[in-house]
Amino acid sequence: MDKLSLLDKFKDPEIIGSLSLGDKMVASLQIMILGMGVTFVALCILWGLIVIMTKMINGTPTEATKVVKxxxxxxxxxxxxxxxxxxxxxxxxxxxxxxxxxxxxxxxxxxxxxxxxxxxxxxxxxxxxxxxxxxx
Structure with a gap:
């Protein structure tokens, strides 16, 4: 079966009613993993940008902090x-x-x-x- 025809088949809202419980569970797991993956990647990108901006704003410390009496x-x-x-x-x-x-x-x-x-x-x-x- 061609992938394009399979995608066209899932565009029909009535197809959900014809799916078995196992097919519905697999589809929901795939959607959940995809959503969590996209969210994780977006958070990693934000974290990296924050680290870069912090280094740009604060600069790199040139000397170690010393305790002086x-x-x-x-x-x-x-x-x-x-x-x-x-x-x-x-x-x-x-x-x-x-x-x-x-x-x-x-x-x-x-x-x-x-x-x-x-x-x-x-x-x-x-x-x-x-x-x-x-x-x-």
């Missing part, structure tokens, strides 16, 4: 702190810096903490307190 000077808002809590304050500040830099506390050395006068107006401080209290 550098002394960090921290400006802390004016807070009345007792001398007993000085070590705890240094530990908290070191942990906060390590968290913001996404590194270990062993890579950071805090040598000097300078207190800074808080120049924020009263309405600004009140607004921050209200924002924080509204989250609870």
């Amino acid at each position: 550098t002394p960090v000077e921290v400006a802390v808002p004016s807070v009345a702190v007792e001398e007993d809590n000085q070590e705890e304050l240094v530990a908290v500040i070191t942990a906060a810096i390590a968290a913001s830099l996404q590194t270990s506390t062993h890579n950071i050395v805090v040598r000097n903490i300078t207190r800074v006068i808080d120049a924020t107006p009263t309405w600004g401080r009140t607004g921050r307190v209200e924002q924080m209290n509204s989250r609870f």
Whole structure:
């Protein structure tokens, strides 16, 4: 039987009623595999394009990222702190810096903490307190 005549035969909507259950299952599996294959190929092409665009935008890194131990000077808002809590304050500040830099506390050395006068107006401080209290 010629392929062209077979395709013409399947163009008739009444042919579906004459197919056996096995023929219908095979046809539905073929359609499912074809659809999934086309979708997979399209997603692979999109993934490749995204990788290429990312490399074009970000460029290739020329140097490896190095962990450098550098002394960090921290400006802390004016807070009345007792001398007993000085070590705890240094530990908290070191942990906060390590968290913001996404590194270990062993890579950071805090040598000097300078207190800074808080120049924020009263309405600004009140607004921050209200924002924080509204989250609870």
